[in-house]
Amino acid sequence: MRKIAFVFGSLAAAGAGTYLVVYLYRWQWQRALLCGVLLLVVEVLLLGLVLxxxxARIEGRLRDSDRRQRELAARQDDVLARLRTAPEPEPSGGARFRWLEETAERTYVFVPVLMVTGVLLSGLAWVVQRVASATSRPAERRLAGRLTVLAAPDPTAPGTQDDLDDLPPLGAWRSRGRTARGAAVGVVGVALVGGLVVGLADLTQTRAEGPNESAATSVVVQVDLRGTEMTAExxxxxxxxxxxRCRDSTSVPLSHAAxxxxxxxLYAGVVRPALTSHDQLRLRGCLEDATLERAHLTVVGIGDADMDDN
Structure with missing residues (x-):
């Protein structure tokens, strides 16, 4: 749905921009202002769609990041649990102390000494183990966090296979052709925009033209009213x-024109002295511009007139 709206918005922006240039060339400022406002509104709409x-993409990435953080925490807890798990007992390949298994009736003094020493060593080992367990938990968690990157991801987790497929191949670099294409598109776009601005400025600027050799310029307009009675008054x-209103739209004010x-x-006006081609374009644009409420003027004809014309 967003793509369709973006396509229609782009077409509307292109049409508004085209008519903006056309109305600027025709010196129809009110219509140009309307097209400019419409173009601005459409651009804001397109900007909103892009944002x-x-x-939406940022929200998707945040959700993926949260999921990966949860998976990372789960793997960290799994590694930590493996580190804290007691090692499996080694299979006994035989008696360690054969003399303890002898069925002799004699009594050894070494046995009580060994038992007392074992009790003392066991107590000392218990104290060391308690101190070590109390001080090594942060180190174990840090070690588990470091080893998490080496743990294989859970293949049953949703999205894991897609993440692995999206990873670029090892040693992949951005191709130079893609960079060159991007630079070429940028240069062409800047050239087109610059050409449009220069061409529009060349079409709409007021130039010093030579005087028209004709005696006068005649203008015939037709007035149409909408929403009211079409009375002559x-x-x-x-x-x-x-x-x-259009008397001052040309380079030479229409001071002697009725x-x-x-x-x-239909209404006709005669302008003396004769207007140049650029002034005729400006006068036509001013007359046909939509500035009067419920009224529209159409220039039926405009041209030069000699003294001997009827």
Whole structure:
């Protein structure tokens, strides 16, 4: 579901960015602002999707880390239990002291001395063992922790085989081809972004153009109203409002330009002196920009007019 949303978000961002460039080229600032806001919203949405994906992966890694810690603790306890287990008794290959098994009737003085010495040595060994057991538990746990890495993982634990399969082969290094491809993609991306910025700046900048040799420039617009009655007064008022707002949109202010009603929602204006091609583009963009509520102007025609034209 997240991938589908990311795909649709990417398409929406591409469309909003494309229309943003188009409206900037057409000098339609209100529509460009709307597309810019939409592009910003979609980018925030895509950023949220990327962050959600990263957080999901981090949560998965934390769960795997907790599972591995539990397995490590279990193996550590197992090794510690093996260290504390008493060694198995060695098989007796024969009597150690043959003279103790002799069935002689004589009595040896050495036997009581040996017994007393054994009792004393046993008591001393018991004291040493108690002291050693009291002081060696931290050392045993540290030793068990060091030996845990040498213990084989439990094959019955869930995910152990997947973890072993995901491990890279011994001595695997990142290929140089992958690094070169990443660098090439980065360079191409930077070049495309730089070209887009330079091209957009070249298309939208105001250049010093030569004067137009024609006598005047004629403009014919059509006014459409939505949501209200299409009365002539409302149409005329909307046309005059937009026309007055666009008087200062060209490099030469339209100080001597009037807008006349041709009927059926058509209005015509004559601009003197004649506008250059760049100013005509700016005037068309200003007139067709969606700045007036429930009104839309469409430039039917714009071009140069000579003095002998009717």
């Amino acid at each position: 959600l994906g990263r957080l 409302r149409r005329s008022l909307a046309a005059q409002q937009v026309w007055e 807008l006349g009603d041709l009927g059926d929602g």
